[in-house]
Amino acid sequence: MRFAPHTDDDVRQMLSRIGRGSLDELFDQIPADVRLNRPLDLPAGVSEMQMVAEMRLLAARNRDVDEIVCFAGAGAYDHYVPSLVWQLAGRSEFYTAYTPYQPELSQGVLQVLFEYQSMICELTGLDVSNASLYDGATALVEAVNMARPAGEGRVLVSSGVDPRYVETLRAFGRGGGYEPEVFTSGEVPPIDDGVVAVVAQFPDRFGVLEPVRDLFGAARQGGARAIQVFDPLSLGVLASPAELGAEIAVAEGQCLGNHLSFGGPYLGILAARMEDVRKMPGRIAGETVDVDGRAGYVLTLQAREQHIRREKANSNICTNQSLMAIAAAIYLGWLGPAGLEELGRQCAARAAYAAERLCEVPGVELLVGGRPFFKEFALRLPRPAAEVRDALLDHGILAGVPLEDADGHALLVAVTERRSREEIDGYAIALAEVLS
Amino acid sequence: MTAQGAPVRRQGPPVGEGTLKDLSHPGRRASSFALLEVPDAPVPEELRRARLPSLPEVSEIDLIRHFTRLSQMNYGVDTGFYPLGSCTMKHNPKAAEEVAALPGFRRLHPLQPDSAVQGALELMWRLERALCEITGMARATLQPPAGACGEMTGLLIMRAFHADRGRARPKVIIPDSAHGTNPASVRLAGFEAVPVPSDPRGLVDVSALAGLVDEDVAGLMLTNPNTLGLFEMEIEEIARIVHAAGGLGYYDGANLNAILGRCRPGDMGFDIVHINTHKTFATPHGGGGPGAGPVGVVDALVPYLPTPTVERADDGSLFLERDRPRSIGRLHGFHGNFGVIVRAYAYVLLHGADGLREVSELAALNANYLAELVKEDFPLAYPDGRPMHEFVATARRLKEETGVRAMDVAKRLIDLGFHPPTVYFPLVVEEAVMVEPTETETRETLDAFAMALRQAAAEARTQPDLLHEAPVTTPVRRLDEARAARHMRLHW
Numbered sequence: 001m002r003f004a005p006h007t008d009d010d011v012r013q014m015l016s017r018i019g020r021g022s023l024d025e026l027f028d029q030i031p032a033d034v035r036l037n038r039p040l041d042l043p044a045g046v047s048e049m050q051m052v053a054e055m056r057l058l059a060a061r062n063r064d065v066d067e068i069v070c071f072a073g074a075g076a077y078d079h080y081v082p083s084l085v086w087q088l089a090g091r092s093e094f095y096t097a098y099t100p101y102q103p104e105l106s107q108g109v110l111q112v113l114f115e116y117q118s119m120i121c122e123l124t125g126l127d128v129s130n131a132s133l134y135d136g137a138t139a140l141v142e143a144v145n146m147a148r149p150a151g152e153g154r155v156l157v158s159s160g161v162d163p164r165y166v167e168t169l170r171a172f173g174r175g176g177g178y179e180p181e182v183f184t185s186g187e188v189p190p191i192d193d194g195v196v197a198v199v200a201q202f203p204d205r206f207g208v209l210e211p212v213r214d215l216f217g218a219a220r221q222g223g224a225r226a227i228q229v230f231d232p233l234s235l236g237v238l239a240s241p242a243e244l245g246a247e248i249a250v251a252e253g254q255c256l257g258n259h260l261s262f263g264g265p266y267l268g269i270l271a272a273r274m275e276d277v278r279k280m281p282g283r284i285a286g287e288t289v290d291v292d293g294r295a296g297y298v299l300t301l302q303a304r305e306q307h308i309r310r311e312k313a314n315s316n317i318c319t320n321q322s323l324m325a326i327a328a329a330i331y332l333g334w335l336g337p338a339g340l341e342e343l344g345r346q347c348a349a350r351a352a353y354a355a356e357r358l359c360e361v362p363g364v365e366l367l368v369g370g371r372p373f374f375k376e377f378a379l380r381l382p383r384p385a386a387e388v389r390d391a392l393l394d395h396g397i398l399a400g401v402p403l404e405d406a407d408g409h410a411l412l413v414a415v416t417e418r419r420s421r422e423e424i425d426g427y428a429i430a431l432a433e434v435l436s
Numbered sequence: 437m438t439a440q441g442a443p444v445r446r447q448g449p450p451v452g453e454g455t456l457k458d459l460s461h462p463g464r465r466a467s468s469f470a471l472l473e474v475p476d477a478p479v480p481e482e483l484r485r486a487r488l489p490s491l492p493e494v495s496e497i498d499l500i501r502h503f504t505r506l507s508q509m510n511y512g513v514d515t516g517f518y519p520l521g522s523c524t525m526k527h528n529p530k531a532a533e534e535v536a537a538l539p540g541f542r543r544l545h546p547l548q549p550d551s552a553v554q555g556a557l558e559l560m561w562r563l564e565r566a567l568c569e570i571t572g573m574a575r576a577t578l579q580p581p582a583g584a585c586g587e588m589t590g591l592l593i594m595r596a597f598h599a600d601r602g603r604a605r606p607k608v609i610i611p612d613s614a615h616g617t618n619p620a621s622v623r624l625a626g627f628e629a630v631p632v633p634s635d636p637r638g639l640v641d642v643s644a645l646a647g648l649v650d651e652d653v654a655g656l657m658l659t660n661p662n663t664l665g666l667f668e669m670e671i672e673e674i675a676r677i678v679h680a681a682g683g684l685g686y687y688d689g690a691n692l693n694a695i696l697g698r699c700r701p702g703d704m705g706f707d708i709v710h711i712n713t714h715k716t717f718a719t720p721h722g723g724g725g726p727g728a729g730p731v732g733v734v735d736a737l738v739p740y741l742p743t744p745t746v747e748r749a750d751d752g753s754l755f756l757e758r759d760r761p762r763s764i765g766r767l768h769g770f771h772g773n774f775g776v777i778v779r780a781y782a783y784v785l786l787h788g789a790d791g792l793r794e795v796s797e798l799a800a801l802n803a804n805y806l807a808e809l810v811k812e813d814f815p816l817a818y819p820d821g822r823p824m825h826e827f828v829a830t831a832r833r834l835k836e837e838t839g840v841r842a843m844d845v846a847k848r849l850i851d852l853g854f855h856p857p858t859v860y861f862p863l864v865v866e867e868a869v870m871v872e873p874t875e876t877e878t879r880e881t882l883d884a885f886a887m888a889l890r891q892a893a894a895e896a897r898t899q900p901d902l903l904h905e906a907p908v909t910t911p912v913r914r915l916d917e918a919r920a921a922r923h924m925r926l927h928w
Contacts, residue, residue, distance in 0.1 A: 001786040003527045003718075004798040004875040011798075014805045014879060026800040027698050029667045029822050034704045040697050041569050045788030048531045054785060055778070059540025061555030063548070072545045075769055082467070084496060088503040092720075093444075096512030096528050098520055099724040104850055104910035105444055108510030109723035112503070115456050118927035122489040128926050132725070134581040137769035145624075164769050171742070171765030175592055175625035209483050239485050252769065261536075262556050263546030263770025264581060265726035277924065283724060288920035291905075295454070296912035300920040306584070306620035307861075311629040316620035319582040319714065323722030333456050333499050337488040339467030345476065346469060352477030372480050390549055401547045421473045 001045055065260065065398060069423050071354075073376045073414025074205075074401040075136060075162055076263065077255045079233065079343075080418050082334050085257040089327040099283070099319070103298045109322060110297035113285040116329035123235045123332075124249045125242025126271040131283040131299075132325040133268025133317060136252025137168035140229060142270060142281040143248045144169060144176075144197050145314055147225035149279055151177060153196030158215070160185030160204030161229060163404075169199075188215050191222030201229035202244065206412065207351070207376030208368050209238070216245035225276075232256055232269065234374050236337070237344030241271070248272045257331025258324050267324035278304055281315030283322075343417055347375035350424065351415040355379075357428040358413065363435060367410050376414045378403060381435070385411040388434055395430040440853045443516050446911035447508040456502055457928045460492040466499055509911045510723070511855055517881050519806075521826045521858035521870025522615065522663065524693050524715035529786065532719070532779040541778050546770035550755045556774065557754035560746045563781040564730075570792065571687070571709045572702020573732030577742045579772040583690065584617040586710030586729030587657070590686050591625035592764040593708060593733060593740040594654050597684065600762070605654035605683070611640055613663040613862040615690060627654060634864060638664040638818035646677050655684035659691045660704065663862045664828050665803070665870075666821040667694075675705025684708060684737075692716045693874070694800060694825035697793030707734045717780040728776040742767050798875035799825040802882060806873050809886035813893035817865040826872035828865055835867050840896035842867040844903035847914065848895065851907045852888040 006014075011023070020026060027035075046054070070078040089095070093108060100106030100113075113131040120129035133139040144155050155173070157166055157180040169180045183189040185204055198219035200212045216226035228246035231238075233255045241249035253267030254260070272280060278301065286300030306313040335343065355377045359365055363382035381388050385402035389411065392399040403410040415424070478484075494502075512518070518525035536542065544553055564576045580586040591608065598605045608627040610618045612634055619629040632648055635641040639662065649656075656678045660668045668674060675685050687701035689711040696716070701709045713719045714727035721727065733741060743763040744756035787795065800823075807816060807827040814829035831842040846856030846869075858870040873882055895902050907913060 002791055002794060003529065004794065005878045006798055006801070006875075010879050011801065014801055018801075018804045018808045020804070023797040023801060026797065026804060026822075026824070027695075029669055029824075030695070030699050031669060031672060033672060034699045036697060036699050036703065040789040040792060042566055042784070042789040042792070045786055045791035048529075048786065051782055051785045052531055052535055055535035055559075055782060056538065056540075058555040058559050059535070059538040061558065062540045062544055063552040064539045064541075064543035065545055066539045066543050068552075070545055072547055074547055076546050078545070084466075084500060088500065088507070090533075091504070091507040092514035092528075093507040093510040093512045094723050095720045096514045097510055097723040098518065098523055098525055098721050102511075102846070102850070102856060103915050104847070104907050104912060105442070105511040105855060106723075107911045108444075108506040108508070111455070111506055111509075114927070118455070118457065119489075119491055121927045122491055125489075134585065134726075134773075135769045137766070138581070138585070162769075164766060167766040168769065171592065171767055172588070172624075174595065174764070175588065177626055209479065211483075235485065236488060237479055237485060239483055240489070243486060259542045259775070260545050261542050262544040262553065262774040264768065264773040265775050266769070274924075277926070284926060286920040287925040288916045288923070290912040290915045292913055294912055296915050298915045298917050298920050300917065300924070300926070303921070305616070307616035309620070310616050311619035311623045313616070313620040313623075316584040316588065316617050316624055317582070318584045318615075318617050319712075319721070319727040320725040321581075321722070322724030323720075323726060326723065329456075330499060330503055333492055333494055333502075334466045334496070335491065336465045336467060336493045337491045338465050338493070339469075340491060341488055342467070342469050345478075346472055348479055349472055349474050349477045353474035372483065374479065386549070390551070393549065393552060398545060398548060398552075417469060420470070424474075 001047055068396050068398045070398045071400050071413050071415065071427060072398050074412050075252050076260055077414055077416055078260065078418055079255050079416045081257055081259060084334065085327050085330045088330050089323060094326055095323055100299060107296060110285050112326045112329050114287060114297050116325045117285060119329060119332045120269055120271050123232060124271040125240040126249055127274040128277050129271040130280050131285055132321040133270055133282055134321060135264065135266040135268045136250060137165045139250035139268035139270045140165050141169055141172040142315055143227045143250045146248060146276060146279040147197035149314060154194045155180050155197045156189055156195055157182050158185045158200040160210055161199055161201040162205045165229065186210050188218045191218055191224055195222060195224045197225050197227055199227045203231060203234060203374045206368050206378040207373040209372045209374060212244050233343055236340030237348060238374060253324065253328050256328035258327050265321055265324055267321050267328055279314055282317045282320055346417040350419050351375045351377060354413065354415045354424045357424055358431060361428060361432045361435060367406060375416060376412060379411045379413060380406050381409050381411055384408045391434040392430055397427050397430055441909040442850050442907055443853050444509055444511050447505045455928050456492045456494065459494050459498050459502060462493055464493045464495050466494060466496040516855065517877060517885055518855045519857045519871045519873050521872045522690055524872060524874060526718050526874035527876035528718050528720040529783065532782040535782050536775050536778040554754055557746050559778065559781050561754055563777060566784045567711055567730055568732055570696060571732045572700030573709055574735040575738045575741060576730050576732035578730045578777050579742045579768050580729035580731055581768055581773045582725060582727040583710055583712045583729040584621060585767055586731045587617055587621035588625055589731045589742060589767050590708040590710055591621055593737055594684050595625060596740045596764050597737060598654055605652055607653045609648055609653060609656045611658060611662065613864045615663060618657050638666050638821050639668055640674060642670050642673055645674060649677050649681045649683065651681055653681055653683045655686055657686040657688055659688040661691045661694045661824045664818060665823045665826040666818065667824060671704045694796055696796040697789060698796055707737060713776055713780040717783045719776045719779040726773045726776050728773040740764050795875050802873040802875060802877055803827050806871060806882045806886060810889045813890055814869055826870065829869045830865055831867040831869055834893060834896055838896040838900055840900050840903045842869050845892045847906040848892045848903040849888055851909050854885055854888055
């Protein structure tokens with residue numbers, strides 16, 4: 001299969017126009033020693049229908065969450081994706097476009113990004129949002145970089161933050177010259193002059209609503225940036241990052257109309273206060289006027305970015321996740337304030353019901369008992385969680401995500417608005433069977 | 437050629453419809469939910485939100501018309517020719533979209549057990565091997581979600597490699613024509629960026645490079661063909677100089693579309709390679725993203741690749757290996773942009789070895805043909821160089837003669853029905869006009885675009901206001917960027 005439209009005649013005439021005898025001559029400048037003098041060792045190309053058939057075979061070797069009932073979360077959630085989201089975001093004028101550097105031809109993407117930013121500000125209560133980052137984990141890295149504009153200062157991270165986020169921070173920190181220092185969730189560590197960032201997750205990595213107001217207050221008092229990892233779909237029910245005292249808020253935006261897709265492409269959300277706008281990473285869409293005075297949109301504050309500031313830039317991001325932000329904007333429009341509240345209410349109710357049912361199984365209890373949670377909770381199982389999870393797959397249930405906590409006996413269970421009472425009851429029955 | 441007008445126009449009602457917020461009407465909604473058949477379980481009062489966020493309240497048809505209208509004010513590869521230099525805006529195959537949307541790929545949770553995702557791991561395994569064969573590397577990671585993150589990955593690998601050898605090397609050399617992400621990544625990875633100048637041919641000044649390289653140099657970052665679209669003919673000597681001092685060579689894959697099946701970064705002497713799937717492998721650019729930036733490395737650097745890697749067990753099954761003590765760690769929350777990786781693999785399957793080689797041949801043919809058609813008005817910035825898949829011309833002479841700048845030409849092209857090429861990049865070229873037609877365009881399209889460029893040059897001499905005032909047929913005309921930065925209206 002090829003997509004180049006050239007006929008043999010085209011090739012001949014075009015070569016003749018440029019005075020070359022063959023296509024090989026176009027590569028004359030490659031030194032003989034580095035030329036590849038054999039065909040690439042790849043299978044021959046195939047037709048479209050053969051490719052689709054081959055990919056279907058690969059897809060069929062996966063057990064997708066249409067076939068098994070998904071109680072896995074840990075940063076990626078099986079929320080419902082309404083039809084209209086990808087019918088609209090999937091319009092090719094959006095998805096085959098480049099970054100909107102020519103604003104006169106890109107008002108569509110620019111305005112959607114402006115609307116996305118507006119809705120993220122509404123959700124978080126903060127002043128300004130950028131137009132997307134790669135995912136939640138890398139958004140946290142960028143937030144920490146905002147707090148370290150001079151490349152200096154200590155970074156304190158609560159033990160309630162997702163371990164994958166901490167791992168990501170640790171990897172990037174080796175370049176940035178910091179090592180994330182983990183403190184016990186629920187405590188307020190000493191925040192001295194050297195500390196520039198304090199990171200907490202609410203709801204935390206066990207789904208627990210560990211209070212963060214005092215921690216963020218102490219961080220601000222100590223001159224450090226208070227950074228919250230939040231759940232966008234909790235914000236119709238739970239206090240917003242601004243209400244909790246966060247100064248920079250980051251999140252995984254997959255839950256906003258984006259598919260699970262085995263971990264990506266997802267959406268890194270980052271919002272902050274106006275005073276930090278010039279430290280923000282990534283694209284930002286802004287409203288302005290054209291020469292006739294008509295309102296329009298551009299990428300603005302580009303003087304922050306790598307293509308202008310080069311080695312002085314605070315971030316290297318170029319390609320981002322615009323299409324996922326477009327999907328998020330459409331999804332948030334679909335939800336509306338009433339939908340956001342209803343969604344939060346349903347997640348909380350279904351999760352509470354699931355925790356109750358699952359904890360009725362002998363030997364099963366909450367890992368962190370007696371504490372409020374939102375849509376996710378951790379169980380302590382009488383057997384290693386990975387074994388139990390594998391056994392439940394045979395019952396058509398993806399039981400959750402095994403954690404390293406409690407010697408591997410902890411299982412993190414997520415319950416979205418999609419999980420019916422019947423599915424939850426079925427899970428409890430299967431769990432009892434597997435554990436008996 | 438008459439001015440046929442911009443390829444996108446203002447859509448919808450001329451007044452009364454601005455943002456989604458303007459359509460909001462209290463009580464309207466598009467969402468629906470199942471009845472809650474379990475007991476309500478409100479969260480504690482002190483953790484509740486005080487006031488609901490003021491999201492728009494709209495119906496489904498409002499949403500559909502609003503976003504449809506906005507899409508119609510946007511230009512994509514599907515709309516028309518998109519000759520942005522250094523961006524490789526080629527046709528994005530529709531079948532790749534279809535397979536990425538299969539529930540077996542799109543409905544996979546990233547933390548399912550390995551046993552339940554064997555097809556996904558098999559796809560990742562196969563694409564890794566294909567990319568290694570194409571670039572001449574030993575192993576690769578598919579985790580970096582974009583090219584710039586690939587750069588960070590490569591630089592952190594460089595850092596770990598030198599640290600293991602007991603010597604921190606503080607500098608990384610980059611050409612003065614490099615893309616901005618290179619110097620930004622270098623600093624964020626904890627190095628100092630040291631620029632090496634271009635020589636009069638537009639190639640790395642090899643003697644200047646030799647003078648810069650010492651035991652403080654961790655490595656060199658380079659694209660080849662370089663940012664000026666020219667092949668670094670002395671690449672073997674460049675690699676030798678860097679290696680002799682103990683440094684590593686990093687290949688920025690921005691221009692890989694020029695050399696598929698012709699030569700490989702590994703054979704040129706590079707040790708680390710990143711690939712932009714959204715360029716070479718035709719995954720859609722999404723209005724700015726998502727992309728994917730897989731990184732390949734030579735044998736000696738394999739232990740440093742990000743975690744997890746995909747490995748094959750003795751029984752033939754695949755698993756994610758997390759126990760990798762020398763790894764630089766994790767650069768993404770999960771496995772990178774898997775949905776993009778699926779599309780890239782579809783592209784590789786469709787083309788195969790011969791098809792990929794032909795991609796580069798016809799990309800080079802289109803670029804050289806177009807350069808020839810426009811050279812009288814827009815001469816090559818380095819006239820002795822031979823372009824490969826793209827060319828950098830200059831509007832310097834036009835500006836001197838008429839006062840019309842590259843930006844004005846770009847805007848006039850819009851009124852003539854085309855998306856403009858990249859202008860003012862690379863920064864080392866005055867009034868740069870950087871054109872990358874890609875292999876998927878017909879000769880007729882190239883002819884028409886060349887005619888538009890030449891018409892713009894002619895008009896610059898006779899009716900320069902047509903260019904200074906362009907575009908006039910778009911949804912908005914030239915926008916006041918200074919005002920946007922000063923007033924900072926960043927949300928409604």
